[in-house]
Amino acid sequence: MNTLKEEHKRSNFLKKFGKWAPIIGGIWVGSHIIIPLALLRMPIFQKYLIALESKLPFNIPGVG
Helix, strand or coil, X not given: CHHHHHHHHHHHHHHHHCCCHHHHHHHHHHXXXXXXXXXXXXXXXXXXXXXXXXXXXXXXXXXX
């Protein structure tokens, strides 16, 4: 009887948030992967990162 209630609660949760999950996932992927990769291809952004790296008070191995 308890497993039936738990299964019903689980299915309600999926029905409630099922339509929003792909939207939120797409926004997360876009903001954390696609946008930074697109910025790294822009020459202006690359020049900014090079200038910023030379101003850092410490050395980052593998950068520059």
